[in-house]
Amino acid sequence: MSPARRMAPVDEQVEALLRGTDFGDPATERTMRAELRERLEEDRPLNVYCGYDPTSVDLTLGHTLTMRKLRQFQDFGHRVTFLIGNFTGLVGDPTDKNKTRPMLTTEQLATNAQTYAEQAFRILDAERTAVRYNADWLSKLTFAEVIQLAAHYTVAQFLERESFAKRYAAHEPIHLSESLYAIMQARDAVELEADVQVGGRDQLFNLMAGRPLQREFGQRPQVVITLPLLVGTDGHEKMSKSLGNYIAMTDTAQEMFGKVMSLPDETMRDYYVLLTALPLDEIESVLAGPPMEAKKRLGREIAGSLHGDTAAHEAQSYFEATIQRRETPAEMQTYVLPAEPDAARLDRVLREAGLAKSAAEVRRLVEQGAVLVNGERATDFATSLASGDELKVGRHRFLRVVGG
Numbered sequence: 001m002s003p004a005r006r007m008a009p010v011d012e013q014v015e016a017l018l019r020g021t022d023f024g025d026p027a028t029e030r031t032m033r034a035e036l037r038e039r040l041e042e043d044r045p046l047n048v049y050c051g052y053d054p055t056s057v058d059l060t061l062g063h064t065l066t067m068r069k070l071r072q073f074q075d076f077g078h079r080v081t082f083l084i085g086n087f088t089g090l091v092g093d094p095t096d097k098n099k100t101r102p103m104l105t106t107e108q109l110a111t112n113a114q115t116y117a118e119q120a121f122r123i124l125d126a127e128r129t130a131v132r133y134n135a136d137w138l139s140k141l142t143f144a145e146v147i148q149l150a151a152h153y154t155v156a157q158f159l160e161r162e163s164f165a166k167r168y169a170a171h172e173p174i175h176l177s178e179s180l181y182a183i184m185q186a187r188d189a190v191e192l193e194a195d196v197q198v199g200g201r202d203q204l205f206n207l208m209a210g211r212p213l214q215r216e217f218g219q220r221p222q223v224v225i226t227l228p229l230l231v232g233t234d235g236h237e238k239m240s241k242s243l244g245n246y247i248a249m250t251d252t253a254q255e256m257f258g259k260v261m262s263l264p265d266e267t268m269r270d271y272y273v274l275l276t277a278l279p280l281d282e283i284e285s286v287l288a289g290p291p292m293e294a295k296k297r298l299g300r301e302i303a304g305s306l307h308g309d310t311a312a313h314e315a316q317s318y319f320e321a322t323i324q325r326r327e328t329p330a331e332m333q334t335y336v337l338p339a340e341p342d343a344a345r346l347d348r349v350l351r352e353a354g355l356a357k358s359a360a361e362v363r364r365l366v367e368q369g370a371v372l373v374n375g376e377r378a379t380d381f382a383t384s385l386a387s388g389d390e391l392k393v394g395r396h397r398f399l400r401v402v403g404g
Contacts, residue, residue, distance in 0.1 A: 010040045013076050017069070020274050022201045022228040035223045039195055046195035048073045049081035051134070051188060052120075053089035054113035058248040059120070061302070062230040062239035065274050066198045067123040069227060073196070074128050081192055082120050084113050087135035088184050091177050119249045122306050137191045138184055149183050152213055158182070186210040194222040201226045230274060235264035244364075253307040255397070257315035260299035265291050268298055276301040322398070334400045337387065346371070346383040349401065355393045370394050 007013075014037055023029040039046055050066045052059070070080045089109045117131045141149075158164055158179045167174055182205060189197055189210030199207050204226050211221035229238045232245025239246045247259045263271065268291075272283045278301070286294050296316055304312035335353040337343055347362040350371075356362045362381050365371050371378040372392040373385070385391075387403035 007040075007043050007045075008076050010037060013040050017072055017076070017225070019280075020065075020069075020227060021225055023224075023226055024201060024204055028204075028224075032223055032225065035221075036196070036225070039223060046073070046078045047081070047193055048078050048196040048198065049083050049132075049188075049192050049194055050198040051083040051085045051088065051185065052116060053085035054109050054116055055089055056241055057112050057115070058241070058250050059116065060239050060241065060246040060248055061275060062200075062232075062246070064123055064249065065227045065230055066200065067120055068275070069198050069225065070129075071123050071125070073198075074125050078196075079130070080124065080128065081130045081132055082117060082124060083188060083192070084116055084131065084133050085188075086110065086113055086133045087138040088181060088188075091181050091184070115250075122249060132192070134184070134188050134191075138187060141187075146180075146183075149187060149213070150180070152216060153183060153209070155179075182206045182209040183213075186213040189222050190214055190217045190219065193219060195220075196223045196225060198225045198227070201228050228270070228274070231267055231270065233259050233262055235267050247302075249306060253303040253311035253315040254318050256303040256306065257299040257312065257319055258394075258397075260302055261295055261319060263295065263298075265295070268294060271298055271302070276305070333398065334402050336402050337385070344385045344401075345381075346373070346378060346385060347381040349385055349399075350391075350393065353399055355391075355397055355399060365393060 014033065017036065018033060021029070023032060048070060050070055052063065070082070074080050086106075086109050089112075090106070113133075117126075117129075121129070159168055164174055164179075166172075185206045186209040188194075190213055194210070194214075197207050197210060204224065207222075207224040207226065211224070214221050231237070232239035232243060233247065234243070234245040237243050237245055241248075247256055251259070260271075269283070269287060272278060272287070273280070276283075276298070278286075286297055296319075299319070300309075300312040300316055303315050307315075333353065335349055337349075342348060346366075347356075347359050350356040350362050350365075351359065356365060359381070362371075366378050366381045369377050370393060373383065374390055385401050387401055389401045391399040391401070393399070
């Protein structure tokens with residue numbers, strides 16, 4: 001059967017692919033909707049991509065918004081590229097930053113990128129996903145070619161960008177390398193011959209920058225699809241590892257479910273629309289019921305999409321027992337104390353057991369009263385533990401210390 005015959009009706013595709021999108025203004029939305037419909041009416045697989053800069057090791061649920069949109073394109077029979085920005089990551093996207101990002105090294109980016117595709121394949125179909133690295137072409141550009149690319153844009157265009165405008169008005173430095181970020185991303189669109197690029201709403205400037213450059217290279221300008229920013233578990237700020245309000249794709253099902261249950265009620269509708277495939281009328285029906293049950297359903301949907309339904313239901317049972325009924329789980333992670341000096345210190349145990357990534361995080365958890373030792377709040381991160389001690393970190397992580 002030919003690819004053309006596999007294409008779903010255009011109206012069905014348009015409505016599904018634009019669900020949950022946010023373009024920032026009605027005019028842009030109308031333009032992109034019309035152009036997407038025009039491409040889909042050609043009844044062929046479109047070239048669709050999204051780029052991910054490996055500036056940290058773990059991807060979060062915030063990143064999955066674009067991945068889920070890519071998966072929708074895949075399920076309609078379109079060609080998807082998961083682009084790892086191992087060259088753009090050297091600069092870092094200045095979007096929503098009030099200061100220059102610290103530049104990462106090539107080695108740091110390579111380390112961070114090692115598991116990106118593996119994490120993404122929890123959502124994307126690996127067999128139908130092309131994984132590319134933009135260093136393959138951007139690193140080969142000559143200085144003359146960079147100048148030629150830059151000649152298609154003006155300084156005024158970049159100063160109109162909100163993040164740059166704020167920094168310029170505040171007399172904060174704006175480095176030339178940062179202004180090149182959008183140009184590099186535009187070159188990605190040309191290399192991939194993109195019909196559609198997906199990104200976050202805060203990426204609109206970068207995504208739109210690809211359109212005029214594609215024209216210069218004799219290509220049709222890509223359709224831009226942008227999604228809203230996912231609010232973190234605090235219910236206020238954008239989900240971010242630096243703010244600690246994130247749910248990582250590498251979190252266990254229990255951790256995911258527990259973090260979802262901590263969400264403010266007012267965030268549930270956005271999470272349902274952006275992170276589940278439930279029909280909108282079913283979402284409204286669920287939200288009209290008891291908030292606790294709606295949140296449990298949300299936790300199952302999110303954890304289940306990344307870990308499977310069985311793990312999601314087990315996570316719910318674990319939450320109900322340990323949080324709602326305040327039971328100590330019969331089975332919990334154990335940590336064997338090594339026979340070394342200071343091996344029993346609370347901060348070392350939490351780091352070695354993987355419940356905290358650094359001594360600074362342990363201090364923060366202790367200061368917040370988030371660490372219990374045998375049911376009592378820990379007040380000193382250097383507390384010495386003993387075999388048989390039971391720890392609770394946050395609302396849903398437990399650890400039993402055993403002797404070596």
